[in-house]
Amino acid sequence: MFDPSDVVDHVRNGMLPAHIYNDSEIFAAERDAIFSRSWVFLAHESEIPQVGDYVVRRVMENSFIVSRAGDGAVHAMFNMCLHRGMQVCRAEQGNASHFRCPYHGWSYRNDGRIVGLPFHREAYGGETGFSKRGQRLLPAPAMDTVNGMIFVSLDPEAPPLREFLGDFAFYLDYYTRQSPSGVEVLGPQRWRVKANWKIGAENFAGDMYHTPQTHASVVEIGLFREPKAEKRKDGATYWATSGGGTTYKLPPGTLEERLRYVGYPDEMVERMKGAWSAEQLDLIGRDGFMVSAASVFPNLSLVHNWPKVADSDDVLPFVSLRQWQPISENETEVLSWFLVDKEAPEEFKALSYKAYLMCFGSSGMFEQDDVENWVSLTATAAGTMARRLLLNGRMGMLPDGSTIAPALGGDEWAGPGESRIGYGEYNQRHLMNRWADLIEAGPARTAAVTVGTPGEDAAR
Amino acid sequence: MTAHIPVSSADSPLGAHATKAAPVGDPLPFADPVHLAAHQWLVDETYLLDRQELEEWLARMTGDVHYYMPIRVTTSLGTGYDTARRMAHFDEDLYSLQRRVARLRTEHAWTEDPPSRLRHHLSNVRTFATDVPGEILVESAVLLFRSRGDVNEPSLISAGRSDVLRDVGGAWRLARRHIAVDESVLRTQNLAVFL
Numbered sequence: 001m002f003d004p005s006d007v008v009d010h011v012r013n014g015m016l017p018a019h020i021y022n023d024s025e026i027f028a029a030e031r032d033a034i035f036s037r038s039w040v041f042l043a044h045e046s047e048i049p050q051v052g053d054y055v056v057r058r059v060m061e062n063s064f065i066v067s068r069a070g071d072g073a074v075h076a077m078f079n080m081c082l083h084r085g086m087q088v089c090r091a092e093q094g095n096a097s098h099f100r101c102p103y104h105g106w107s108y109r110n111d112g113r114i115v116g117l118p119f120h121r122e123a124y125g126g127e128t129g130f131s132k133r134g135q136r137l138l139p140a141p142a143m144d145t146v147n148g149m150i151f152v153s154l155d156p157e158a159p160p161l162r163e164f165l166g167d168f169a170f171y172l173d174y175y176t177r178q179s180p181s182g183v184e185v186l187g188p189q190r191w192r193v194k195a196n197w198k199i200g201a202e203n204f205a206g207d208m209y210h211t212p213q214t215h216a217s218v219v220e221i222g223l224f225r226e227p228k229a230e231k232r233k234d235g236a237t238y239w240a241t242s243g244g245g246t247t248y249k250l251p252p253g254t255l256e257e258r259l260r261y262v263g264y265p266d267e268m269v270e271r272m273k274g275a276w277s278a279e280q281l282d283l284i285g286r287d288g289f290m291v292s293a294a295s296v297f298p299n300l301s302l303v304h305n306w307p308k309v310a311d312s313d314d315v316l317p318f319v320s321l322r323q324w325q326p327i328s329e330n331e332t333e334v335l336s337w338f339l340v341d342k343e344a345p346e347e348f349k350a351l352s353y354k355a356y357l358m359c360f361g362s363s364g365m366f367e368q369d370d371v372e373n374w375v376s377l378t379a380t381a382a383g384t385m386a387r388r389l390l391l392n393g394r395m396g397m398l399p400d401g402s403t404i405a406p407a408l409g410g411d412e413w414a415g416p417g418e419s420r421i422g423y424g425e426y427n428q429r430h431l432m433n434r435w436a437d438l439i440e441a442g443p444a445r446t447a448a449v450t451v452g453t454p455g456e457d458a459a460r
Numbered sequence: 461m462t463a464h465i466p467v468s469s470a471d472s473p474l475g476a477h478a479t480k481a482a483p484v485g486d487p488l489p490f491a492d493p494v495h496l497a498a499h500q501w502l503v504d505e506t507y508l509l510d511r512q513e514l515e516e517w518l519a520r521m522t523g524d525v526h527y528y529m530p531i532r533v534t535t536s537l538g539t540g541y542d543t544a545r546r547m548a549h550f551d552e553d554l555y556s557l558q559r560r561v562a563r564l565r566t567e568h569a570w571t572e573d574p575p576s577r578l579r580h581h582l583s584n585v586r587t588f589a590t591d592v593p594g595e596i597l598v599e600s601a602v603l604l605f606r607s608r609g610d611v612n613e614p615s616l617i618s619a620g621r622s623d624v625l626r627d628v629g630g631a632w633r634l635a636r637r638h639i640a641v642d643e644s645v646l647r648t649q650n651l652a653v654f655l
Binding site: 090091092093094095096186187188189190191192193194214216217218220221223309310311333337338349350353354357358361362363364365367368369371372373375379 | 473474531533534535536539544545546547548549550551552555556559560562563566568569570571612613644645646647648649650651652
């Protein structure tokens with residue numbers, strides 16, 4: 001029987017029992033305690049721009065249809081017929097006014113309302129036997145959006161998404177609101193890797209330390225000019241409520257010069273100045289930091305980089321959003337999207353797309369080497385020796401719990417949260433402490449839902 | 461209603477420069493010398509890819525090559541598309557392919573060190589004349605078997621390909637490759653390999 005106390009105290013001490021990266025009991029606990037409670041990203045509104053558009057996405061093994069109904073409202077509904085449990089939608093995306101179950105022909109409008117129930121009167125005695133009025137495909141227990149990003153939580157008591165994200169919303173804007181129009185989201189590339197889902201989330205949250213080693217090859221071929229060891233440690237990491245990330249320190253210059261340095265054309269810079277707060281602009285223009293990778297608890301990550309995409313000295317920035325979808329204790333489906341500002345010039349959009357493909361995603365040259373490492377780690381974590389080994393995740397922390405690098409003051413870091421310059425696993429510890437809190441809290445309580453049958457309360 | 465929807469460079473944000481050659485007529489007879497040459501070209505290519513002789517592989521491309529592998533998505537019959545809008549696994553020109561090969565030649569491309577054991581199984585080859593002089597279109601099926609390490613599960617990638625070969629001074633060069641991968645979700649750790 002799994003006892004959370006075997007792992008959470010070690011995790012809170014910055015020591016990671018290696019088996020948590022490949023352990024079926026831990027994975028079951030994550031499903032019941034973490035993914036049954038947390039806000040999980042499903043889709044972006046720009047993926048379903050027209051009335052009737054839908055995509056099908058999952059939270060763990062739970063399939064949801066995310067659709068735009070006739071009134072333009074977005075719905076996330078459990079993809080399971082109320083009668084015998086078929087998936088009412090077996091495509092990944094499309095446009096539909098209705099979803100009809102192929103099993104017995106029950107049909108549902110694209111807002112989830114049941115509209116067709118064959119032989120309702122003859123088979124059920126009409127409304128008396130099965131009350132279809134007001135019945136709908138089970139909605140996601142909670143749904144909310146920020147910057148067009150659609151999140152759901154399986155916990156109906158989940159705090160509002162904005163409250164959950166808290167101060168991370170400040171940083172999310174750099175990736176998903178470079179103009180008042182926001183971003184368009186393309187993809188996702190999907191592929192499965194034999195790695196535990198937490199590794200990617202931890203890596204993107206704060207691992208500046210891996211860049212010069214893991215990604216040495218992309219510097220050698222001139223794709224990327226930044227990740228040399230001595231430059232990476234000049235960056236800062238930050239943690240803000242439910243997410244955190246890494247930054248690069250930019251060369252001296254004005255706000256405009258620094259945004260141009262990473263490849264943004266003047267017209268996009270002007271729109272950023274209109275879209276971001278004084279503090280958001282100061283973090284770049286005054287403090288000289290540019291966001292790179294980031295993670296939001298539990299399994300959403302972002303990345304912003306600026307490689308060369310042609311045989312010249314120019315660099316082109318791109319943004320990617322990705323989800324580490326847990327499949328099992330040793331397998332993760334990566335969903336990786338490319339994001340670009342809706343108002344960006346078409347030429348910028350095309351070259352930013354090229355930059356993304358060269359660097360991240362299923363064929364990306366950064367990502368290729370990351371996954372090799374994570375697969376190797378996961379395989380090794382399966383054995384009994386891994387149950388003995390506590391991995392050291394205490395970088396940046398001294399034995400008395402104090403930190404090597406001081407927290408940056410308000411005159412050095414214009415953003416909210418806690419930030420520090422240099423290498424350290426501060427963010428990974430924040431992420432894993434949140435993990436430990438939920439694992440310790442145990443499975444979320446859920447209530448059964450009955451449909452169509454009157455008097456179900458009396459029957460209990 | 462056909463389930464077959466051809467891949468098109470016109471769907472790529474980077475495909476404007478690609479040749480627009482389209483097949484004309486029935487497949488060439490298997491005894492046709494053009495078909496035989498095209499078939500040999502593809503077989504020879506599998507050996508270059510399996511042995512990771514990638515500089516030689518790149519030398520068989522034209523300067524304006526478009527190497528394009530869109531993302532396949534599951535859509536209902538009759539939807540009219542089965543690839544993701546403006547997103548791909550590969551959408552390459554000669555420069556980006558050269559960068560990928562150059563990276564594999566560094567001492568720090570961990571994902572291919574130790575190297576994968578690769579076998580490109582090639583079949584279903586047929587050749588068409590096209591509406592562009594000096595260009596032929598060759599369709600083929602490829603099954604890539606990839607084994608890494610001693611006990612890792614091997615991965616398979618199955619795809620259909622539609623290639624345009626251009627006669628450049630008497631030698632065939634790859635001017636366009638469209639790869640229709642047969643899975644929506646790839647079951648391989650990355651595409652540090654080519655199809």
